[in-house]
Amino acid sequence: MLYMRSIQDDRTTRAVIRDEALRLFAERGPESVTVRQIAGAAGVSAGLVVHHFGSKDGLRQEVDRHVLAVFAAMLGELTDEGGEKLLDPGAGATSLSEVFARHLPADSPLPGYLRRLLLSGSETGRVLFRRLFELSRRTLDELTAAGLAAPGRDPAVRTAVLLANDLAVFLLRDHLADALGTDPLSADGMARWAPEMLSIYAGGLNATPRGEAPPTI
Amino acid sequence: MLYMRSIQDDRTTRAVIRDEALRLFAERGPESVTVRQIAGAAGVSAGLVVHHFGSKDGLRQEVDRHVLAVFAAMLGELTDEGGEKLLDPGAGATSLSEVFARHLPADSPLPGYLRRLLLSGSETGRVLFRRLFELSRRTLDELTAAGLAAPGRDPAVRTAVLLANDLAVFLLRDHLADALGTDPLSADGMARWAPEMLSIYAGGLNATPRGEAPPTI
DNA sequence: CAGGCGACTGAACAAGCGTTTAGCATGCTG
């Protein structure tokens, strides 16, 4: 019998199906992927997919749950170490992209799935955004407590601005890579993106370049 | 015969089909909308849709062309008056959202379609992003010339940051409305969003007017 | 008035969809 799974693949068949579905869903969207395509990619029959997950929508929900769990683990770590990293000038591990880059391989389908999730209008997407919003709010509060930021006149909006800026990198990844010549989620891309971002956060659009002394009166 | 079009509707049947398709595509995505649903919404038969546009994909392309043309007209105006408005402090008509809000009714499907277009990976989306990127670049250059901004050490990235920030409002509209309690594309929403955004652009996250006391928490 | 042409419909079509079913091994359990 022919297997698409490598010899050393210790995942269960169920997990293989789930992972291939995740990849294809992230790539083309669930509506444009058929059960037979998922089955083909996993090296099994279409019937087995339904046997394991009840239905195509059941599989989609399972993928949602799985992705949410992976994200929760990653964000949990960011929350834990957030306090120290934030106060360490120059560390700058405050952006989602950096967390993702450290935890995921470059070709991981998760960023793409995150994008679909946020834009699908689904309940899962809403849950995810709410979590990110709360995380963003905590980050802003910590920055404020450390004297690195002011809460602004409308802290909720300021929180939203920071989060939107962070998420935009995921949502527009392909276009940004096209326009800049560098994948913004790669190490090189982040090395270009982060300083520019931080520079604006530090002193606005008209701030003097880093290294020089700010205008003191 | 029953018509869904109002009595005073002077659009051709062809235009009605196109508009209903635009609305449904923006709402649910082209893959999730059937020809029969479009026909039903337009009050015609499924055969007529194909008769007018050749195929479902032909209709999709026509909608793409139409949306792109409408955008081009709006962006053209922004380019024309950009120079003066930018130099007028407080006017702040530099963001895409404001241009859209001034030209489109609150329930227009165009913002939603713009979102689909940018995230679909289609050639039309790529063209649109490139135009917006160039526009953003010109805006940054004008701000620089007016002494309101520095080009940064990596002007292309700075351009991308500004554009991404602008587009994030469209892409995350529903989530932001949920989190903030206000549609960011409404007049009220923009009145909250713009000052916060401009404040960061003006002086960063920790801006405090010089000589004054820092904001109390 | 004849005739053709474009708008339009309802029925039909083939293909593809998600799902169901019957059946075949395999391995554990009493």
Place this chain on the structure above:
DNA sequence: CAGCATGCTAAACGCTTGTTCAGTCGCCTG
């Protein structure tokens, strides 16, 4: 050993999809 779940396949089912087709209506033109 019999019995029975479990993992799995191939075939088939019913439905929906985009598309085609034959034909009707009304209008313009010669």
